[in-house]
Amino acid sequence: MNLLAALAVALIALRVNALRSFLAILGVIFGVAAVITTVSLAQGARDAVESRISALGASTLNITAGSRSRGGRQGGAGSGTPFSDADINALRTELDFIAAASGLVQSNVTAVVDGANWPTQMIGANAEYMDVRDWSLSEGRMFTEAETQRAARVAVIGQTTARELFPGGGAVGASVRVNSQPFDIIGVLGDLGAGAFGQDQNDVLLAPVTTVRSRVTGFSRAGVRDPVQQVWVKVAPGFDMELATLELEDYLRVRRNVAPGAQDNFSIRNFADLIRAFNETQRVLGLLLASAGLITLLVGGIGIMNVMLVSVTERTREIGLRLAVGARRRDIRNQFLIESVVLCSAGGVIGLGVGIAVARGIEAFGPAMGLTGLAVSVDPSVALIAIGAAAGVGVLFGFYPAVRASRLDPIEALRHE
Amino acid sequence: MSAPLIRARGLTRVYKLGGGDVHALRGVDLDIERGEYCAIMGASGSGKSTFMNLLGALDRPSAGELVVDGEPLQDKRPDELARFRNRSVGFVFQQFNLLPRTTALDNVALPLLYRGWSLSKRRERAEVCLRMVGLADRMDHHPSQLSGGQQQRVAIARALAGEPAILLADEPTGALDSQTSEDVMDIFDRLNTEGITLIIVTHEADVGARARRQITFRDGLIVEDAR
Numbered sequence: 001m002n003l004l005a006a007l008a009v010a011l012i013a014l015r016v017n018a019l020r021s022f023l024a025i026l027g028v029i030f031g032v033a034a035v036i037t038t039v040s041l042a043q044g045a046r047d048a049v050e051s052r053i054s055a056l057g058a059s060t061l062n063i064t065a066g067s068r069s070r071g072g073r074q075g076g077a078g079s080g081t082p083f084s085d086a087d088i089n090a091l092r093t094e095l096d097f098i099a100a101a102s103g104l105v106q107s108n109v110t111a112v113v114d115g116a117n118w119p120t121q122m123i124g125a126n127a128e129y130m131d132v133r134d135w136s137l138s139e140g141r142m143f144t145e146a147e148t149q150r151a152a153r154v155a156v157i158g159q160t161t162a163r164e165l166f167p168g169g170g171a172v173g174a175s176v177r178v179n180s181q182p183f184d185i186i187g188v189l190g191d192l193g194a195g196a197f198g199q200d201q202n203d204v205l206l207a208p209v210t211t212v213r214s215r216v217t218g219f220s221r222a223g224v225r226d227p228v229q230q231v232w233v234k235v236a237p238g239f240d241m242e243l244a245t246l247e248l249e250d251y252l253r254v255r256r257n258v259a260p261g262a263q264d265n266f267s268i269r270n271f272a273d274l275i276r277a278f279n280e281t282q283r284v285l286g287l288l289l290a291s292a293g294l295i296t297l298l299v300g301g302i303g304i305m306n307v308m309l310v311s312v313t314e315r316t317r318e319i320g321l322r323l324a325v326g327a328r329r330r331d332i333r334n335q336f337l338i339e340s341v342v343l344c345s346a347g348g349v350i351g352l353g354v355g356i357a358v359a360r361g362i363e364a365f366g367p368a369m370g371l372t373g374l375a376v377s378v379d380p381s382v383a384l385i386a387i388g389a390a391a392g393v394g395v396l397f398g399f400y401p402a403v404r405a406s407r408l409d410p411i412e413a414l415r416h417e
Numbered sequence: 418m419s420a421p422l423i424r425a426r427g428l429t430r431v432y433k434l435g436g437g438d439v440h441a442l443r444g445v446d447l448d449i450e451r452g453e454y455c456a457i458m459g460a461s462g463s464g465k466s467t468f469m470n471l472l473g474a475l476d477r478p479s480a481g482e483l484v485v486d487g488e489p490l491q492d493k494r495p496d497e498l499a500r501f502r503n504r505s506v507g508f509v510f511q512q513f514n515l516l517p518r519t520t521a522l523d524n525v526a527l528p529l530l531y532r533g534w535s536l537s538k539r540r541e542r543a544e545v546c547l548r549m550v551g552l553a554d555r556m557d558h559h560p561s562q563l564s565g566g567q568q569q570r571v572a573i574a575r576a577l578a579g580e581p582a583i584l585l586a587d588e589p590t591g592a593l594d595s596q597t598s599e600d601v602m603d604i605f606d607r608l609n610t611e612g613i614t615l616i617i618v619t620h621e622a623d624v625g626a627r628a629r630r631q632i633t634f635r636d637g638l639i640v641e642d643a644r
Contacts, residue, residue, distance in 0.1 A: 005530055016518055321514045324475060325528035325575070326503020328496050410475045414514065 003338075006331075010339040013311070021343055024307035027300020028347030028393060029354060032386045034293030036355025039382050041362065042286025044375035049276070051193075059099075059241065060132060061248065062269045063231040080265045081256070085209070085226035088126060091233060095251060097244050099236040102129035103209045103228030107217040111165060111205055112177040118164040122178060122205045124212025125232075132234040140172040140187030143208055151210040155183040158204035162188050176205070181215045183207055241270060297389060300347070301397035308340050308401035319405050320413025333406035340398020341391050348390025352383050420487070422582060422614055423449040423472065427481035430467050441467040443637040444481065449616070451582070454609040456625035457618045459634035466587065468634065469618045473506050473585050474498045486582040503531050507576025509586035513568045515560040515575075521547060522556040525574045532579065546574035550604055566597035573604060577613075584608065586617045590624055602627055 014021045066080040083103065091101045105124040110117050123129075127145040130136075143154045155176060162171040175182045183205075192201035209228060213219050221227045235244040245268055252258075252266055312319070319332055356378055363376040430442040442464045449455060459465040470476040471483055474490055477498075483490045486505040493501065507528075515524045525543035526536075534542075547556055550570040560568050569589060576584055586605070590598035606627060609615045617628060625631050633641035 002533065005536070012518070317514060318516055321516070322527070322531075323499070324473070324502060324508050324514075326499055326531040326579070328499040328531070331531060411470055414475075414510065 006335050006338045007342070009335055010342050013315075013339055014343060017311070020307060020310075021346075024303050025300070025343055025347030025350070027303040028297060028344050028390050029300070029351040031293055031295075031297025031300045031393075032348050032351025032390050033355035033358060034296050035290050035386050035389075036293075036352055036378070036383065037358045037362070038286055038289035038293055039386075040356065040359040040376045040378045042283065042290070043379055043382070044359075044363070044377040045282050045286070047377045048375045049282075058272050059235045059237065059239075060271060061233050061235065061241075061245065062271060063233070063248070063252070063266055064229070064269075065266050082221050082224055082227040082229065083231045083266075084224050084228060087255070088228070088231060090255065091231070091248075091251075092128075095248070097236050097239045097247065098233050100128040100131035100234040102126040102132050102232050104129070104230040104232055105209055105213050105217050105219050105228055107212070109178045109205070109216060111161065113165050113174065116165050118161060120158075120161045120203050120205055122207065122212055122216055124207055124209035124217070126209055129206070129232065132232045135192060136190035137187045138190045140185070142187055148208040148210055151214060152208060153181060153183045153211055153215070154186045155205050155207040156187040156189055157185050158189050158202040158206070159191055160200055160202035161205055178205065179216050183211075245270065294389070297393055301344075301393040304340055304344055304394065305397040305401060307343075308336060308398055309404070311339070312336065312401050312405040315405075316408060316413045316416040319408050320410050320416065323408070323410035324414060329406040332408075333402045336402035336405045337395065337398050340402065341394035344390045344394030344398075345387060348387035351390065352386055355386075419451075420484075421448040422451040422453075422486060423447065424484045425481065426483075428468070428471065428478055428483055429480040430464075430471065430476070431479045440637050442471075442478075445637075445639055447632070447639060447642075449614070451614055452609075452612055453630060454606075454615045454628045455617070455630045455632055456628035457616060457632050457634065458620065458622075458625050460620065463634040464637040465618050465634045467637075469585060469587055469616070472583070472616065473508060474501045499531075503528060504579060505582045507579060507581040507584045509569070509572050509576050509584065509589045511588040511591040513560070513565075513572045513592070515568055515571055517561065518559055520557050520559060521552060521563065521571045521574075524560070524571055525578050527575060528579045542578055543574070546577045547571070549577060549608075550574045564597070565593050566600055569593060569597075569601050570604065573601070573608075577608075583614045583616060586615070588619055589617060590619070590621065598624070 063083065065082045085103055088101050088103045091098055102125045107122050108119065109122045110119050111122075126148055127143060130142050137156070138159070140156070142156055143152065147154055157165075157171050157176070165171070165176065166174065171185050171188055174185050176185055177183070189202070189204070189206070192204075207216075210226070213226070213228075219227060219229065233248070235241060248268055249264065252268075253264060256265055258265055322332060323329075359376040359378070425445050425447045428442055428445040428447075429440075432439040432441055445464075445468065457465045457468065467476070471478055471490070472485060474485075474493070477493075478491050481491065485501075488501055488505065490498070490501065516527070522540055522543050525546050526539035529539040529542060544553070544556065547553055550573050552567060552570055552574065555563060555567060555571075560571070563571065569592075573584075573589075576586075589605070590601055593601060602624060605615055605617065615628070617624065619625050629644065631641070631643045632639055633643075
């Protein structure tokens with residue numbers, strides 16, 4: 001008996017008991033749907049994180065003064081002697097693996113234009129900050145390093161801020177006041193998307209570090225000229241990040257007079273690593289949920305076995321007849337096995353549809369229920385694996401009933417009432 | 418003269434039951450030639466059904482020799498027995514044993530499925546067989562839409578589908594009224610005159626009387642062989 005004929009026989013048998021067949025595969029449907037939903041959500045979260053990493057720039061390092069708390073109580077980031085404009089210049093000129101460097105001071109401010117004001121974050125940086133962060137402009141121009149040196153009162157505005165302050169457009173060329181200090185807007189940033197942890201990066205006002213320091217934050221520290229809160233550097237393309245981090249650490253230890261064996265009085269952070277570590281927790285959670293789905297799938301398999309056993313009993317005479325007209329034992333076994341696999345695969349396909357629908361539903365309605373940052377990504381290979389797993393359940397749980405059917409004694413089977 | 422179609426020597430079948438051994442057949446010797454029309458008679462428990470099951474390769478002898486259509490059935494493996502059933506015998510049962518929700522045509526074509534024939538070839542042959550039993554106009558009917566006599570005729574067509582050497586009928590009229598029984602027996606008579614070897618197991622004397630040879634079993638042995 002060929003496969004096609006066996007398939008046709010199986011489909012007829014399943015159609016005859018359509019309701020029972022459907023009930024039998026409910027467990028498989030739920031199992032596959034659960035796996036697809038959880039894996040799609042986890043995959044979506046992973047994709048989102050990866051895109052944030054690439055938005056941040058995989059070659060970007062962030063340096064702050066102070067050391068990470070390790071063991072006992074330590075000064076946190078920002079404590080200790082801060083970095084200064086001089087450090088930025090030194091990094092830029094003395095380390096050839098650094099492609100761009102910028103200092104950074106930031107402050108939460110209220111930006112004011114005639115008739116409107118908007119709370120936003122003001123960032124003071126060097127001209128190279130755009131290169132460090134791989135940011136782009138949608139309009140106008142970035143301020144130059146010369147403007148930074150002379151503390152020009154110019155600013156580049158983020159898209160969200162621009163929309164709030166200038167709903168009618170025309171931000172470039174206008175003036176915005178921060179701390180009663182007027183800044184000329186010379187450019188609008190491109191869409192920066194969400195930040196590493198989901199915040200809106202477009203709500204920002206970017207100005208020369210010198211101007212922000214002297215006119216807005218007043219950031220100063222005794223004994224340090226032109227201090228900055230953070231240093232951002234971009235490592236030259238193709239240069240190994242691990243090596244860059246180590247060399248940067250060596251260089252800064254010497255420059256900041258750290259005694260041999262003493263702890264660094266600064267910390268270098270690779271944001272990509274940080275985000276990946278954060279994401280790892282999500283991945284474990286996703287795996288846990290997916291395995292719960294797999295268990296459901298297995299439990300669904302028990303339902304399949306049950307209904308197949310009932311089917312074998314009901315069709316005992318049919319089995320006897322088939323044996324009498326020349327079916328071999330393996331023909332009977334394959335017939336029931338194919339039935340079970342067809343049943344489970346159908347469950348797998350329906351479950352796939354349900355799973356995708358649920359995942360899309362969560363994506364669509366999640367924000368309304370206070371779940372933010374959800375993304376769904378259905379990986380075709382996951383879909384195939386899920387249907388394959390369902391078919392596997394069909395083989396696994398259909399095997400015993402099928403073998404039982406094939407071992408029936410034809411004489412007794414024909415007499416069965 | 419060629420070898421007989423069926424040749425049994427010392428054919429024995431012992432069932433092992435909880436209480437001990439049951440000797441269903443105790444060394445039966447029998448020859449049946451090609452083209453014969455035999456009735457196998459006897460009370461229930463006489464061994465006639467056991468003999469029939471052995472002839473049809475649904476069961477295997479405990480001892481002795483049984484050669485059917487040139488095949489020594491006592492030493493065959495299960496798959497070879499399945500092949501033998503598919504090619505050499507056609508069964509007709511008391512309860513018809515048609516597949517429900519399946520057309521008469523596909524019921525008749527069923528044995529050919531296990532011969533690996535294509536669907537169109539199977540149906541073509543099944544149509545020929547349904548014509549032979551006078552059901553050309555009922556091919557698309559399901560068993561539930563057919564009378565008992567018509568169902569048994571479908572079953573006979575199914576038994577003929579594989580062009581077997583022997584037609585084995587086990588109480589073929591047991592579930593039919595007397596008029597319908599007549600019709601079915603007429604078909605058997607006609608098939609035999611067309612050259613088909615027929616073996617009918619029955620306990621009804623008038624059915625047995627139609628055959629040209631009556632073999633009677635009692636307690637696992639042949640007690641009468643009348644021609």
